[in-house]
Amino acid sequence: MNQRAAILSLITPAYLWLALTILLPLSAMLYYSFLSDVPIGNREVSWTTENYRTFFEKAFYSELMLRSFKLGAEVTSICLLLGFPCALALAKSIRGRTKEALFLLIILPFWSNALVRIFSWTMVLRGNGILEYSINWLLPGTGPLDLMFTYPAILLGLVHSYLPYMILTCYISIDAIDNQLLEAARSLGAGKLTILFRLIVPLALPGIVAGSFLIFIPVIGSFMEPRLLGGRNGTFIGTIIEDQFTAVFNWPLGAALSFIMMGLVLLILFGFSPLVRRLK
Amino acid sequence: MANVSVLNLSKNFGTTTALDRVSFQFEDGKFFALLGPSGSGKTTLLRMIAGFESPDQGSIHIGGKVVDHIPVEKRDIGMVFQNYALFPNMNVQANVGFGLRVRGISGSEMKRLVAEALELVRLSGFDNRQPDQLSGGQRQRVALARAIVTKPRVLLLDEPLSALDRTLRLEMEIELKRIQRDVGITTIFVTHDQEEALTMSDQIGILNEGQLVQHGSPVDIYENPQSVFVARFLGEANLLRGQADGKNVKLEIGGTVKTLSKPAYPQVICSIRPEKISIQKEQEVHRSNGNRVAGRVNEHIFNGTSLTYLVQCGNLVVKVFVQNLSGEVIPPNSSVHLFFRPEDTLVFPDA
Ligand SMILES: Nc1ncnc2c1ncn2[C@@H]1O[C@H](COP(=O)(O)OP(=O)(O)O)[C@@H](O)[C@H]1O
Numbered sequence: 001m002n003q004r005a006a007i008l009s010l011i012t013p014a015y016l017w018l019a020l021t022i023l024l025p026l027s028a029m030l031y032y033s034f035l036s037d038v039p040i041g042n043r044e045v046s047w048t049t050e051n052y053r054t055f056f057e058k059a060f061y062s063e064l065m066l067r068s069f070k071l072g073a074e075v076t077s078i079c080l081l082l083g084f085p086c087a088l089a090l091a092k093s094i095r096g097r098t099k100e101a102l103f104l105l106i107i108l109p110f111w112s113n114a115l116v117r118i119f120s121w122t123m124v125l126r127g128n129g130i131l132e133y134s135i136n137w138l139l140p141g142t143g144p145l146d147l148m149f150t151y152p153a154i155l156l157g158l159v160h161s162y163l164p165y166m167i168l169t170c171y172i173s174i175d176a177i178d179n180q181l182l183e184a185a186r187s188l189g190a191g192k193l194t195i196l197f198r199l200i201v202p203l204a205l206p207g208i209v210a211g212s213f214l215i216f217i218p219v220i221g222s223f224m225e226p227r228l229l230g231g232r233n234g235t236f237i238g239t240i241i242e243d244q245f246t247a248v249f250n251w252p253l254g255a256a257l258s259f260i261m262m263g264l265v266l267l268i269l270f271g272f273s274p275l276v277r278r279l280k
Numbered sequence: 281m282a283n284v285s286v287l288n289l290s291k292n293f294g295t296t297t298a299l300d301r302v303s304f305q306f307e308d309g310k311f312f313a314l315l316g317p318s319g320s321g322k323t324t325l326l327r328m329i330a331g332f333e334s335p336d337q338g339s340i341h342i343g344g345k346v347v348d349h350i351p352v353e354k355r356d357i358g359m360v361f362q363n364y365a366l367f368p369n370m371n372v373q374a375n376v377g378f379g380l381r382v383r384g385i386s387g388s389e390m391k392r393l394v395a396e397a398l399e400l401v402r403l404s405g406f407d408n409r410q411p412d413q414l415s416g417g418q419r420q421r422v423a424l425a426r427a428i429v430t431k432p433r434v435l436l437l438d439e440p441l442s443a444l445d446r447t448l449r450l451e452m453e454i455e456l457k458r459i460q461r462d463v464g465i466t467t468i469f470v471t472h473d474q475e476e477a478l479t480m481s482d483q484i485g486i487l488n489e490g491q492l493v494q495h496g497s498p499v500d501i502y503e504n505p506q507s508v509f510v511a512r513f514l515g516e517a518n519l520l521r522g523q524a525d526g527k528n529v530k531l532e533i534g535g536t537v538k539t540l541s542k543p544a545y546p547q548v549i550c551s552i553r554p555e556k557i558s559i560q561k562e563q564e565v566h567r568s569n570g571n572r573v574a575g576r577v578n579e580h581i582f583n584g585t586s587l588t589y590l591v592q593c594g595n596l597v598v599k600v601f602v603q604n605l606s607g608e609v610i611p612p613n614s615s616v617h618l619f620f621r622p623e624d625t626l627v628f629p630d631a
């Protein structure tokens with residue numbers, strides 16, 4: 001009984017904080033999403049479901065939503081393909097000083113302001129920028145790369161921002177795998193690939209799933225990278241939502257689109273939950 | 281199944297010498313125990329035979345062929361780890377079948393072999409359990425089944441019983457020995473528990489500070505230790521310092537004892553096992569041949585089948601084991617005489 005009181009007193013502040021910082025703004029947004037206009041000054045405002053209907057009536061929005069989910073899936077996959085081997089090497093092969101140095105490099109993107117980071121990419125990628133210049137210096141006659149304001153540029157920027165999440169979550173779960181398991185597998189005759197796919201990947205699945213969601217969710221709502229690196233090619237559901245809040249001043253539509261996106265993400269989460277539960 | 285031989289193996293970790301020129305023959309189908317105190321290099325030797333460590337010097341043969349450049353996964357060994365190392369993402373059947381699958385055996389053939397192995401370790405019907413639904417002893421059996429199902433040439437076990445409680449350990453000792461006999465596989469068993477080594481193995485190799493100090497059958501090593509270290513490490517020994525003179529040794533605690541062989545050095549340590557000593561009250565002494573030392577009983581420990589006396593002889597406490605034949609106990613402070621035969625009085629140089 002005493003223990004329960006202790007636990008309660010420990011978790012209550014955190015839950016109160018969460019309730020205040022997440023639930024309150026969220027309910028405000030939910031409220032907005034059912035309004036016909038922003039309730040400022042003495043505008044006529046009424047209850048409506050039109051904002052939600054708009055999404056289903058105009059193919060434009062669902063196409064954008066799909067495009068964003070595709071972007072999320074691609075960024076997540078690239079992060080997984082790059083991050084998992086990196087985490088594996090960090091956890092099982094590299095030791096001591098080198099490891100510490102590499103960890104610092106990995107979390108370096110976290111240290112810099114996102115806007116600064118993205119603008120640095122524009123310097124690298126733009127026509128006659130650092131990348132084009134260097135490649136043409138190394139291989140004269142390559143000509144312009146035309147990377148700036150393209151879909152690959154967006155991918156590049158997003159992967160750069162989110163790769164550390166994948167490396168860190170995978171590292172934690174790979175590091176927790178007992179080396180004796182891998183040795184046992186070798187003693188039973190298993191080669192490297194068998195060990196990777198029958199042991200390491202299944203045992204690291206919680207980290208892979210966690211990393212994937214940590215990346216997928218913010219990427220589908222991202223607007224800075226698409227806008228700055230994608231230019232005209234950078235229209236996604238995230239940029240549209242941002243427009244509603246900052247440019248068009250249609251908060252209700254922006255809120256409704258956000259909730260639809262959240263609902264879809266929750267659906268995907270539920271789809272994965274049996275898998276996650278099986279992993280405990 | 282095959283014999284294993286190691287030749288002149290040495291291994292250093294930085295400045296620590298883990299193994300120092302160890303040579304040994306593990307004969308086909310026999311059960312070997314590698315016994316030694318913690319840090320003596322047992323694990324290193326076993327891991328080298330498995331292929332997880334490579335020797336700085338020397339070579340390893342399995343089945344008459346050099347395996348120095350063959351990686352673990354191609355050595356065809358079975359290994360049981362101290363913490364079992366069962367794959368937590370697989371059930372018992374998949375764990376045991378892992379080595380078979382790797383070898384391309386699947387489907388009904390795999391199921392049949394897995395069932396056979398599980399029957400051997402008396403775990404039939406546990407196929408669908410997850411490792412975390414098994415007790416320690418059961419996990420141990422699964423680990424064993426997994427290691428032998430592929431019919432490896434040699435079975436390596438690193439202190440496999442040390443995580444089990446005493447009752448379970450004694451039970452598993454018998455089981456392991458039975459399984460080894462049934463399968464007839466060359467087995468190398470690492471332990472720091474002398475009782476385990478004595479009861480289970482055909483041959484024992486004793487390691488100390490990276491060196492193989494003695495090897496032989498349990499009886500041979502127990503009866504004829506070649507050094508004070510072995511005498512003390514395998515079984516118990518009373519050590520009495522003295523001065524040699526021909527076949528006589530003048531003991532520091534007083535009295536002179538005879539030995540069978542003539543020591544080649546003046547300063548010696550005599551080693552006498554507690555159970556080779558008989559004890560008699562001073563006033564009832566009726567034996568005079570053999571070696572004799574006088575003392576006084578400090579205390580006794582009664583454990584039903586036997587008695588242990590701690591006898592003060594000079595400044596030394598001598599341990600004596602007596603079978604409980606008469607049901608009579610010599611009370612503390614009694615003056616007693618201890619008798620033992622010259623052939624049980626082993627002499628070693630006093631370093
Ligand atoms: N990977 C290693 N790195 C450094 N020292 C080691 C390593 N493995 C073993 N040693 C050292 O080698 C010696 C023998 O170790 P080990 O073979 O594990 O002994 P045992 O199994 O008999 O307890 C010990 O002194 C130990 O500290």
Ligand SMILES: [Mg+2]
Binds near residue numbers: 322323324
């Ligand atoms: Mg060890």
